[in-house]
Amino acid sequence: MIERKKEMGRDRVSRLVSWGHWFAFFNGFLAMIIGVRYIETVGAPESLIGWSYLTISTLGHFSFLAFIVYLVVLFPISLILPYSKILRGLAAVAATISLCILLYDTIIYDDYGLHLSPFVFDIAWADLNSLLQGTSYIVTPLGIIILELTAANFLWKRIEKIRKSNYGNKVVIFIGICFVSSHLIHIWADAADVTEITRLDDAYPLSYPATARSFMERHGIEKGEMSHNDTRTQPTLNYPISPLQCSANDRVNLLLVTVDGFRADMVDEVTMPFLYQYARNNHQFSRHHSGGTIHESGMFSLLYGLQGSYIAASDLDYRSPVLTQELTQQGYALGLFAPKMESVVPNAIYQNLEDHTQSLSEGIADADIRSIETFKTWQAEQVQPWFALINLQSPDSYDTPIGFLGIETVKPKQALKPAQKVLFNQYRQSLNFIDKQLQQLLTQVPEETFVLITGVNGKVFTSDNNEARTNLSPVNVNVPLIINWPGPANAKTVNYSTSHYGIVPTLMTQLLNCNNKAQDYSSGQSLLQPNPNNWTYVGDNLVFGIYQEDEITVIDRHGKYRIYDKDYSQRLRKKISAPEFIQVMREGRRFYNH
Known part of the structure; x- marks a missing residue:
């Protein structure tokens, strides 16, 4: 039983x-x-x-x-x-x-x-x-x-x-x-x-x-070795949300000079005397933020005007920025002048630009010199309005040409480790070299040219690429922004917060006569007015920061976050601000098809 x-x-x-x-x-x-x-x-x-x-x-x-x-x-x-x-x-x-x-x-x-x-x-x-x-x-x-x-x-x-x-x-x-x-x-x-x-x-x-x-x-299988030649997929983005409504009136030449690893606090009368004075004579933005901490995310925010969360969107591998699309539509000649890049993210970011990239066989500083010389030759040959993007990369690699006589070393204002002190002064030499190149370039640009100079990203003194990417401190995010408008000199300093997301709306509305709202094609708005949002998104789709007036929130892809004070020197024991985070997340989904 x-x-x-x-x-x-x-x-x-x-x-x-x-x-x-x-x-x-x-x-x-x-x-x-x-x-x-x-x-x-x-x-x-x-x-x-x-x-x-x-x-x-x-x-x-x-x-x-x-x-x-x-x-x-x-x-x-x-x-x-x-x-x-x-x-x-x-x-x-x-x-x-x-x-x-x-x-x-x-x-x-x-x-x-x-x-x-x-x-x-x-x-x-x-x-x-x-x-x-x-x-x-x-x-x-x-x-x-x-x-x-x-x-x-x-x-x-x-x-x-x-x-x-x-x-x-x-x-x-x-x-x-x-x-x-x-x-x-x-x-x-x-x-x-x-x-x-x-x-x-x-x-x-x-x-x-x-x-x-x-x-x-x-085991010998290289990246992309087995990938298809055509990886184009069904569009996932509404970019732009509405068709552009622009008119080609008085077209002016546009020159964008971007410098990798360019800290805003290093533009002074000793390190960069020419640019320091040039900024004082023109429109300078004292609180400008890049949209990223590395070349890819910084250039993405500058040319696409979109949050870094969109950088991995598959259809941006074949869809170029609306800025260069419209420039092409209005009959501009477009050129890219930069050191040769191993990879480009997204694939279509420079799609509309004529490639004038330079070999790195003699070093990055030499490539920067040749980029500027190539631009001068190209510009002299143009018979139509032109748009040129010159990307200089020497400061990001602390590079200077052989035999370059720079400036005296100085003691850093902030406390640095011995190895960082060496990098700091070598960085200053590189900036001084770039300053001399900018002087040669800008003194020969035609008068009726719109000139914009900015940093792709800031700079932390480290040789660890992962640390440079994930470090969202102000020195790695705050970059110079100087604009020379065509016409009479108009010296002005803007003290409200701006970011790379505002560059595309400024060019589209002020120079390309586009009537669309900036929200149709950008995550920002014109630099000529304060941003109504009290936050700025910095980073990519994996790690990003939310910059606010008194704090910086760093968030990874799994939602783990840390909050720092505005100087990034002290971690704050507080909860994330829900309203701002919700706005950031919604902006990061706004251009996707639903």
């Missing part, structure tokens, strides 16, 4: 475990249906390989999540309380809560571009009224729990028939193959830079696809 009871108990537990697996599979299927909302946010694939990866990734990921919930919540209860009525009720409640959390996460992701975490939930709670509209937050959970109870009872009544069909092992094997295959495909896609696949990395919650870039490169 005792053995019989034990056998019946084991059979009951076995039936409950089997039922639990099928119930988890059913909920994995429901989660996949909800997961379609993520694809609507990031944009559906266009190629067959993209759809294939998305299908097997979705099947594997959501089935795995459902099984984890079952394993953590329901499986222990099956052993402790092996009673079907209790288990079915608890399972329906647990599944309803899980699916409601997933639904809420789709709303958060669509609005902020981040998945739920304690930090994101805290922010979203402050914005709950705008996120949850109508009565759906009441009706939807009721509908889900009714569906879950119905499914739980339906499966329990037919569990014996289902077990005898022997479909269970086949389903497990199929889901397992999908799960493993999706990770193997992603390893290949990551190494081959197949953006049709890798752009989906953050689409699903708790998704951490496997990568093996370094392993594959060690």
